[in-house]
Amino acid sequence: MEAVLDATPDRRTGLLAVFSSVVQRDLLLAMRRRADVLTSFFFFIIVVSLFPLGVGPEPNTLREIAPGVVWVAALLASMLALHRLLAADYADGTLEQLVLSPKPLSLLMLGKMLAHWLVTGIPLILIAPLLGLQFDLPGPALAVMALGLLLGTPVLSMLGAIGAALTLGVRGASGLIALLVLPLYIPVLIFGAGAVSAAVSGLSVEGHLSMLAAFLLFSAVIAPWAAAAAVRIAVE
Amino acid sequence: MEAVLDATPDRRTGLLAVFSSVVQRDLLLAMRRRADVLTSFFFFIIVVSLFPLGVGPEPNTLREIAPGVVWVAALLASMLALHRLLAADYADGTLEQLVLSPKPLSLLMLGKMLAHWLVTGIPLILIAPLLGLQFDLPGPALAVMALGLLLGTPVLSMLGAIGAALTLGVRGASGLIALLVLPLYIPVLIFGAGAVSAAVSGLSVEGHLSMLAAFLLFSAVIAPWAAAAAVRIAVE
Amino acid sequence: MALNIWRFASPQVIYPIAGRMIPGFMLAAAVLALAGLYIGFFVAPTDFQQGESYRIIFIHVPAAWMSMLIYVVMAFWCAIGMIMRTRLSFMMALALAPTGALMTFIALWTGALWGKPAWGTWWVWDARLTSELILLFLYIGFLSLHAAIDDVRRADRAAGLLALVGVINVPIIYFSVQWWNTLHQGASVSLTRAPSMASTMLAGMLIMVLSAWMYSIAASLMRLRIIILEREADADWVQEQIVPIAQGAKP
Amino acid sequence: MGVPWGLGVLQGVDLECIRGQRRLFSKLSFTVQAGEALWVSGPNGSGKTSLLRILCTLLAPESGEVRWRGRPVRELGEAYRAGLTYIGHAVAVKDDLSSLENLRFALAQDGCRVAEAALIDTLARFGLAGREELPARVLSQGQRRRVSLARLPFCADRALWILDEPLTALDVQAVELMHALITAHLVRGGVVVLTSHQPIDLKDVSVQHLRMVD
């Protein structure tokens, strides 16, 4: 019995250690549910593939709608995984524990956003060019698409986390998230898809991409703080 | 104390009463979470409206992609609400109680499917023609779209319930549902969007619509049974 | 009768029988593949419309047919397992799925390779192609669902149910060319176009189909043996099989 | 088959339960007579919940069988479930519905229709007077459990009650009420199977104690 009563932890761990433990735990959970990691990925592929089915096989139309379709699918795939970003932690009491942590909650939220992006964003970025190929997009447009997604998907994860936090414990959360988050996603969609369209027609893409970069910076500053505030409200 | 101990219930209630109590309860829950009812609705509207943003304002392209976009959005909106169809009942023990009911489980499942359709399907059918109008679809095509949705959305609810039941308590369920269910939705998508496209080009839509009707009959026979089987597997 | 045999055939009985059958099927697969490819690439004449590229048919069609057939067989085993509660049938189904997915993948890939010279594009969103893609998703869904559930009994039955529901897709693939007018050939087009070639082409194709059958059976049996070992790891007969092997004895 | 009725109402015969790689119990047999309670106790994880789920057919035993009035419950099917009330760990209470609605629907799905007044009355006796209309979300832990237990008085006509830790989270007064309910059910000839880490304090009725071991 004695040993139990005086286990001595090492409490000199810094911010970074706590941050990375949050990221690690979420990644580990995602790996456990291996299906999950693959799923937003497959969801993305399936949604992208659904459109041509509904729209018909005309290659010119397809090339024209490709940027929009890929970006809308990326939005939806990113959103699909949002519900599990915080809801499970809320239900089982983990979130209370995070709120009671002496480390800044916004940092912990940033960790969760990072994990979400690693699990949902990265696979999209990797597969999108392949799907674009099937829509017959030219090479430079594919590169622009990947770059745009690289800048845009973290924004999706960060804004999404705010929505997820705001809807915690709210009746019908998973639907409400969509409602809150999709409008916030629209600027990303417009500039992301715009960049690809511009590349297809050989125009300059710099303006679009730098807007995306600006969104990224902006949400990196705002989102962790906003999400933390929302979580505090939800836990109360 | 005595009164508590000998309350006498009236147990001569038939199948229909139990069925309608399942439907009523789910409808009441949906009304309580009023946000939810509105959400798959707004989700539908937002997704449909996102496309013109991503694709660009060219009216001919829009008219061409409209049937596909509306149907894909309907698929996704219907799928979005699937997770809550059974997962909450599973988590809080309600599903166990349904399984232990002496009434046939498949009937109770049909009740849940009906409630899901009333909450997610009906609003889509009502709003879709309005959205089609914005894509510049002609009148007859709008009527065909509404009719197609009327036949198709119950199929989505029923097939979806199977997917929801199969993924109960499974790691990463909400994603896995998408993976399982979207492929099953594809035939509905093809014939649903096909009917509208045919109507746009003035062709006969009878073949498409009767395929949808056949799907409806087929899934009305298969789905309650399959969902009940899946629920039994999950509860064990 | 056949059903009865399966019903009472225990994993313990099947394990050694499968072991004995595998080499035969493998050999047959190899020989038939060699013969089929020889006929396909050296005997069958060049197609006057498509040139040499049509020869991909000797891989494409067998793979496409197998992909559908295996799914049906898999669903059949699942149905047997659900109705008769036999463990072995679920193991059969699980053993078939990866081969089915592989065949589907090959059909898609060779189809795409063929599409470039034939239609000028790798991929079109045509009904046949798409429903074949759905088949791949169904296989993946089956395997993912199975993998996502820890309890084997539950995983078997849940995935089995999915397989049964998904069987509806197979007729869609098969009849898609009739239901929609698509880029993809209908069932008889390529054979009637040049009647003089039909017999050698047909022979080559059929031999390749047979070879695919043999390969699929062999591969599934191999996987079946592994699954049996995994699931029966605690059983005495497995211990007797494995322990001597681990100690260096001949299996 | 062939077991004469006199041998007992609820029987477990050589039950075996395996979860994962672990054999929780095997060769577990017991016989409960009408009017008798079976109190299952034992350390955490010893298989109490698993046993109860086997008894109500939610879980299939690895081997052995459960018999009700001499017949295997797998054969009885719906007929068995029609005489059974199971209240598990999960309370089956919907956050978004009020106590009253929760109770009403729980009973309706059980196929029984009850007058509104009787429902309100019962809730009051379960200490929820004035809280009938509150959504269950805001109720305390113990109050949520009370809502799920408030079904029991209406299940007097179901011979077999299977209750998994019904006393958890209940305060002293509610524990007494539960004791009274269970006693009344036994007196009228019902069978009650329940688990509890606290001792069961039933007077004037026969309680069989099944101790699970780890």
Added chain:
Amino acid sequence: MGVPWGLGVLQGVDLECIRGQRRLFSKLSFTVQAGEALWVSGPNGSGKTSLLRILCTLLAPESGEVRWRGRPVRELGEAYRAGLTYIGHAVAVKDDLSSLENLRFALAQDGCRVAEAALIDTLARFGLAGREELPARVLSQGQRRRVSLARLPFCADRALWILDEPLTALDVQAVELMHALITAHLVRGGVVVLTSHQPIDLKDVSVQHLRMVD
């Protein structure tokens, strides 16, 4: 704020709590000394959980304040939370992680790094030997609670423990272990606030009993 240190370590001053339209308590004041336990008991719904959540700042009181070493906890903020361990009704155990991983991450998020061996050792003492690698999903109700409680031995350096019904679902042996843990914490000068419907059986330490009324 003028309250001398000697008056106690944890103080509730004129606390009032209103949920919905209902005033759960008001003018509630108490003082807990170092080395003393506060056992909160009372009927279901009387506001025990609400009080504990107020004490750990998860809930704001309607009026009144909580003081720690004489200073209002709202002012102390992070400094207060750094000396606090709260284990609520929700166990914060992830179904998909093993017991070991659950414990490791719970500690890591608390900012404390522990050797693997110590974790395994502690889990064993909580009766989870041989189950360290099982996903929490398959654990029994009591075992899940044990996983969440296994954090406590590593929180010896946190002065204030707030535990909401820590004994629920625990078997006799685990209850004893909890008593020992709490006693040890009090002996070393910590403060423990806990709720329980079962009587708290702490010897040789001073336990203050706060009875909530409905």
